[in-house]
Amino acid sequence: MIEFRGVHYRAPTGNAVLDHFDLRIETGETMVLLGRSGAGKTTALKLINRLLEPTAGEVRVENRGTGEWDAIALRRHIGYVIQETGLFPHYTVEQNVSVTPRLESWPRPRTQQRAQELLALVGLDPGAFLGRYPHELSGGQRQRVGLARALAADPPILLMDEPFGALDPLTRMEVRREFQQLQTRLRKTVVIVTHDVGEAVELGTRIALMEAGELRSVHAAKEFLRSNEPIAAAYVAQIRALAPAGAEGSDGAARLGNPGRSQS
C-alpha cells in the first residue's frame, strides 16, 4: 500500500510542483496517474521511491513514511521502469537484468536462473538475447528488458514512468498487452504515469487525474469513460474524436480502437 498524505513538493527553483496531494494506492491495484506534461505525475512517482523528498506532508510505503525507510532499501523494494529504459549500455542484457540480484548478493546460480526466467517472462528468448548489448536491441525489446530488470528481485511495488511512450504504436500495443497479461499473474502494486488515455483505461484499475500539481479526481477505470466530471469528460471526448467510427463496443478498451484487444 502506498499513501500520499497532504504532500507538497516545491522544486529547487521554488515552483510548487505538487500541492495538497492525497492519494491512497491499494496493494495489488494498478493506479494510473493521468495528466498533461507538467501536471506533476513524474514528481509524484519519484516521491514514492524517494528519488525526491516531499517539502511537506508524507508519502507512506507499506505503512512507513519514505523518510523512515533507508533510501537504498526502499528503492530495492520497488521496481522502476522509465521511458528511456535507462539500460546500462556497457552491460549485456543478462548483466542488466542481474543488477539488483547482484546488489542484493544473490548466489550466482540463482542470479543466472533468474535472468533466464525474467527474459522468458517478458517474452524474449533467453538463448538469443542474454548475451546482447542494449544497442543491439529494438525499442520494444529494450523496453521488455527494462521491465525484466525492474522485476528482477520480485519487488512488490512497480513504478512505471511512461513505460511505453517511446515505442511505435504497434509495438506499444503489443508490449502493453503483454504487460497486462503479466500483471494479472503477478498482482504487483503498480503505479503508471501516462498522458495516454487509452493506455490509462486499458491498464489501470483506477485512474487519478492530475492537473497543475493537483489531484482532480480518481475514477475506477471502468467508470472513467462514463464520468461526468468535466476534465475526465474532456479526455474522453478527445479519444472519442480520435477513435475510428464503428469501433464502439461494450468493452471500454475496444472502443478506443485497440486492434490487439479486439482481435483477441
Place this chain on the structure above:
Amino acid sequence: MNLAGFFAHNSSQILQATGEHIWLCGISMILAVAIGVPLGILVARRPWTSKPILGSANIAETIPSLALFGFLLPLPWLGARGDRIAIAALTLYALLPIIRNTAAGITSVDAAVREAARGMGMTEGQILRRVEMPLALPTILAGIRVATVWTIGIATIAAAVGAGGLGEYIFRGLAMVNNDVILAGAIPAAALAIVADILLGLLERRMRPERRSSRHRAAPPAAGAGIAAGVVLLAIFAATGLAGCGGEGKDTIVVGSKNFPEQALLGEILAQEIEARTHLHVERKFYLAGTFICQQAMLAGRIDTYVEYTGTALTAILKDPIEQNPQAVFEKVQQQYQQRFHLTVLPSLGFNNTFAIVIRGQDARRLNLRTISQAAKYTPKWIAGFGYEFVGRPDGYAGLVKTYGLKFAGPPKILDLGLLYRALLDHEVDLVAGNSTDGLLSARDLTVLQDDKHYFPPYQAVPIVRDQTLVRHPQVRAAIEALAGKISDAQMQKMNYEVIGQHRDISQVAREFLRASGLG
C-alpha cells in the same frame, strides 16, 4: 658520420635516454592520473568546483614550459633534482586534459541511465564505480592519450634542467650544430609519441560501449598518430627558443644574446650604448638557446648583433682546431667570419671568458690542489657536472679528459649552466666546468683550478655585427667600438654577481657600468 651510423654507434646511450624519457613520462602520467581523475570526479559532482579547479589547471597549461621549469627550480625539495622538477612540471601540464575529460565523461552519462541506477537502489559509490566510471572510461582515456603525447613532447625540454631523457640529444645537438645529434633525440621521441598514441587509441576504442558487441567486431586501425609527431616537432621548436622573426623596421637594431646572464648583460650594454650614441630603435632578443641559435639568427637577419667568444667562434662555428694564441685566434675568426658569413667581428670588449674547472674550496685546501693536473689523481672518485655545450664541443669535455688523463667515477652529469655551482656546493657533483667570469667564483668558497697545460683556448668577448647592418647604419660600428677593451675579467665577475647573486636588474647594472666607465 651519417645518421644511421650515428644511431648504430650510440645505440646503447640512445636506448638509455629513451628509457629515461619513458620513465619521466610514465611517472608523470601516473601522478597526473592519480590527481586528475579524482579532481575530475569532484568537478562533475560539485559543479561549483569547476571554475577554481579547471581555471587553475588552465593557468598551469599556459605557463611556457621553460618558465615553469624555472619557477620550480628554487623550491626546496623539488628543485634539488632535475628529474623532480621535470616530473612536477609534466604532471601539471598533463592535469588539464585528464580533469576535463573525466568531468566531461561523467557528466555526459545519459541522465536516464543515472536515474535508473539511483532508482534501482545503487548507492552513490556504486553508481560511480559500476555505471559512471565504466561509461566515462573512453572519454577519460582520450584525455590521458592527449596528455601522454603532449608529455612525451614537452619532456624533451626537461633536459634543460638536467632531467635527462631524449631532450639531452636535442639540446646538445643544437649547441654542437650537429643535426645527427638533434635527430638522435627527436626521432625516438617522435616514435615514442606515435606508439603511445596508437596503443592508447586502441585501448580507448575497445572501451567504447557501442564497440562492444556479442558478435565481436574488429576495431578499425588507429589513426591520427600524425598529431603525435607534430607535437614532438613543436616541442623541438619550443626547445630551440626561436622567437619568430625580428622587427625588420628600417631604423631598428636587434641585439641578441645567448641564454645566460652574462650574455644578457653584454647584450644590454651593447643595446644601451647604441641607444645612447645613435637614434636607432633597439630591440632586445636575449636568451636565445646557445651558440648555434645565435649564429642562425645572425645569418637569417633575425638579430643584427650579439657578443660571441673567440674560442667558441673558432671551434664551434668555424670547426677549426683549438689554438692558444689570443691574437691569432681573433684574427682568424675575424677573417673567416667576414669571408664565409659576411659578419664583422669588432675588437674585444676586454675580458676573456674561458672555461674554468672549479671544485669546492674545502676540497682544494684539504687536498692542496691548485692545477687541473694535480686534481687528476683524485678525479676517479669524483662525479663531474657539465653543461650541454661543454660535453658536445670539441674544446670541451673530450679534449679536457684526454689532455689531463682525467677519469671520473661515472659519466658526467649534464646540468643547466645555472645549476652547476649549486650541484657542486650541494656535493651532488665534485667538479664542474664553469666560466672564468662567473660571479659566484668570488662570492662563494670555490676554487678555480689552473689550466696548467693551456688546454682551453682564449675566449675573448667580441661583438659581432652583420655587414648589412653596418652598411645601413654605419654609426653602429662607432657605438660598439667605443666599448672595446672597457670590460675587465674582474668587472665582468662583479656584474655577473650583481645580477645572479644579488638579483639586480640587468639594465640597471649595465647602466651603472656604462656611467662609471664614462660611456652611455
